Amino acid sequence: MKLSRHISLIMLSLLTFMSGMAAPVSVKARLDSVQILMGKLTVLHLEAVQRKGEKGGFPMFSQAPQDGYVGVCGDSVELRTSIKRDTIDLGSGMIQINHSVPVQAFDSGTYRLPQFVYVSGRDTARSNSVALKVIPVPVAADAQISDYAGPVSPEGSVFDFLPDWLIDLWWLWLSIILLAVLFIIGMRRYRKQGGVLRKKPEPNPYEVAIKRLGNLKNRRLWEQGMEKEYFTLLTDILREYLERRFDINAMEMTTRQIIDSLSSNTEVKEKRNYMREILDVADFVKFAKVRPLPSDNIAAFDNAVKFVEETKPVEKPDADDSQANADAESNIKTGIDIPASHKTADNKKGGGI
Amino acid sequence: MNEPVNIRELNDLIASKSNFSNMIRSGMDRRIVGQKHLVDSLLIALLCNGHVLLEGVPGLAKTLAIKTLAQLVAAKYSRIQFTPDLLPADVIGTLIYSVKNESFEVKKGPIFANFVLADEINRAPAKVQSALLEAMQERQVTIGDTTFPLDSPFLVMATQNPIEQEGTYPLPEAQTDRFLLKVVIGYPDKEEEKRIIRQNIYGTPEPVIPVVDPKEILEVQKIVEKIYIDEKIENYIVDIVFATREPSKYGLADLQSIISYGASPRASISLAKAARAYAFLRGRGYVIPEDVRAVCHDVMRHRIGLTYEAEANNISADEVINNVIDKIAVP
Incomplete structure (x- = not known):
């Protein structure tokens, strides 16, 4: 009696473990918007739950071309294959993979999207079915009829005329221009200061x-x-x-x-x-x-x-001196007394011929 | 001034012999119009016991100059016209069998003279040139078993025509180096040309009277050897010669590609000797930098080798020398 109780307890715990081990793979579908305008996009969210470490996926997307689409509902609804995936760890060895599938339709009407089959390891799960209503674009019947738009010339820029290597190495040209600008600024300062090392005036x-x-x-x-x-x-x-x-x-x-x-x-x-x-x-x-x-x-x-x-060189009157004299003359006229020495630089020592 | 006796004595000696050069110059002037530089060069070569290589087109009184000089010195003169079929024996002499004496007798060549004009030296083959140049250097000639010293003073003036180069045997650099001076003479100016015409078409030229004895020339040569050269002048000469060898060291990097080889030590010796003779002609017992510069072109122009680049750019040795002497600081 005691033995049978032990066996039944072991069996019960084993069943509990087995049920944990065989947690069901599930997939859930929902749309961002169940009603869209013809040609507009909405997103279909497919939330697949599976065991960690197993390989899973939607067979209907796996064989479709990249950046293409899979047509459903008689090709009236297009499911884009540019799917974004996001994985969430649920704990207990389970993960949830969220697939965001862009959906677009070009025919108006109400569609029931098929169940999406998800395969993970040896398990297969089907999603719920969702409905999508595609509303036609309203036509303004009384609007003025316009002619076809003519050919539009592409927007051109100066870069279209430059060789690729010139554009590719933009960073190099930019650096050169920057260096040139810095050099010019440096040279201007250098000249303004009369050189980094001020030249000693040549002795007479x-x-x-x-x-x-x-x-x-x-x-x-x-x-x-x-x-x-x-x-x-x-x-x-x-x-x-x-x-x-x-x-x-x-x-x-x-x-x-x-x-x-x-x-x-x-x-x-x-x-x-x-x-x-x-x-x-x-x-x-x-x-x-x-x-x-x-x-x-x-x-x-x-x-x-x-x-x-x-033969001593005769010093020529400096340009600054003559300016000072001119200022002195103007001072007489204006009546403002500005000492000439305040305006003139130090007289050039040494002279030319 | 308290100048040392030797220079004063030398100056006095030179002053006493100054009529020597004046007489020769005036004698030359009577026969040769213009060509002062040629006359001075011949005198310098004579005073230095050297030889002259003369380059100039025909008809510039080259032959007349040396002939007149020989007549003024009362010395023996001979002229050798160099031709392609000339033999060394035609220059130095040979042994001739005498039937009368039944023995070989020495027949001396035209080189046995005080003044020898080797006309168009580049027309004769190398063996003849070598025979002459060897005699010039050694101042003796061996014919058969006997060696004969050449007369003193002994001056060879060789001429070259710069325009006709076909069928010539250009003198090798080693041979030209043996000439103390290479003188390039040009055409006379209009006034001189007019005087030349008058001198040659009106009457016969007056005969040349000897004014100097060959012995006197030997005495003057000894005086010239005593002329003082200061160490500063020696340094100046050395700098000039070295600048032709290593131009870049003297701030003449441009000449590096123009000069293939610089002047030899013989150039330094010749420059010093010629400067001394020039100082003598100016009545000085010492050499000044001006004397060196005055003879520099004649002494150096045949001693500097020019590259193909220089020839292609029409750069002459004279231009190179000008650059050198304009760069070397004068003491």
């Missing part, structure tokens, strides 16, 4: 020559018996001065060439004798082992200073 050739002559004098070379070095440095200073002051390539010229160049320069023609005396003595000292008298050394130096002083 006159100032340089006078400074170097002063240094040469301070070195007292000829006093130490170094007349050759003294005259070499003296002529180098003068040659560099000529090069920068008169644009004469004096460093690569012989004495006669330098004198000839000075003779043809109206600005310095009168002063060339100073240079001739210096260079003639320098040639003796540098190339003929001649030791000049102290008076020759002093005379050469004095001549060099005279030459540089007398």
Whole structure:
């Protein structure tokens, strides 16, 4: 008696387990809208419940072409095969797969959509049947009859005329344009600031020559018996001065060439004798082992200073100065006293020819 | 000025011999119109004991110049017309069998003279050119078993015609290097041409009277050897020569593709020698950069090899030299 009770309990629990294991596959159908206008779309929701891990699907859609349709109700209703699927885990080893099927019809009338067969593993389930009413498009009989619309020219854009590679690499062109814009902006700022590293104003050739002559004098070379070095440095200073002051390539010229160049320069023609005396003595000292008298050394130096002083560049009035003068004149007229120094930039140090 | 005695003495010596060059110049002027540069070049070569390669079209008084120079110096002059069938023996001499003496006797060639004009040197084959150039270099000639020293002073003036190149044997670079100077002479100007016409159509030219003795030339050559060249001038010469070898190091990168080979050390020697002779002609006992520049073209133009690119662009050696001397800083 006791044994039979145990057996019946085991059998009962086994049946309970088996019933759980053999949970039914089900499918439910519903429409978003049971009434649509001809040609309009509605969505058919097919909610299939099946066991997790099993492969399931609607056979009627599986053989249809992608992005095509399956005709039902005598092909009056079209079920699009562009189906969206969404899976929900229901627990207990079951899942629900929601299929959203676009539905469209081009014939008016009331249709009962067929039951949708769903196959999962070895189980097959059928959905409920849903009805769809397709309403014809109302025709305005009294409306003015229009002719067929003519051929419409496609909307064109400039991109249609560009080669594909140009359009495909749009990011590259965009980057180049951006870089170019940045470069231009950078250059403008650079110019405005006068360069990243502000250029030192070029020293005046006159100032340089006078400074170097002063240094040469301070070195007292000829006093130490170094007349050759003294005259070499003296002529180098003068040659560099000529090069920068008169644009004469004096460093690569012989004495006669330098004198000839000075003779043809109206600005310095009168002063060339100073240079001739210096260079003639320098040639003796540098190339003929001649030791000049102290008076020759002093005379050469004095001549060099005279030459540089007398050919000192005359500073041209700055454009800003003339502007300041004009402003000063206008101040007199207007009666407002604006100091010229407030308007002018620092005078350009050093001068041109 | 307290100048050292040697330069002062040298200057005095040069001053005492200054009439030497003046006499030769005036003698040359009486026979040759214009061509001052040619006369100066011949004097430089003579003073340096060198030789001259002369390039110019026919009729520019090349032969007359060297002939007159020979007459002014009272020296022996000979002219060799180079032709394709010329043999070395025709230049240097040969052994001839004497029936009378029943032995071989030396028959000296025209090279045994103080002044030799090798006319159109590029018309003779290489073996004849080599015989002449060897004699020029060695200043001696071997005929048979005997070596004969050549006369002193010995100056060869070889000429080349720049326009007729067919059937010629251009002198190899190694041979041209042996000439101290390569002088390119051009046409006289209108005034000179008029004087040439008058000189040649009215009467006979006055005879050339010797004004200098060959011994005096040898003395002057020794004086020229004493002319002082400062180290600064040596550096200047070296810089010029090196700039033809490595132009890019001297800021002349443009010349790199134009020069196939630069001037040889013989060019440096010749430049120094010629500058010294030029200084002598200017009455100086020392060389200044101006002397170097004055002789630079004549000394260097045949010692710089130009590439095909240079020839295609019509760039001459003179243009290359101009670029070089305009770039090298003068001491």
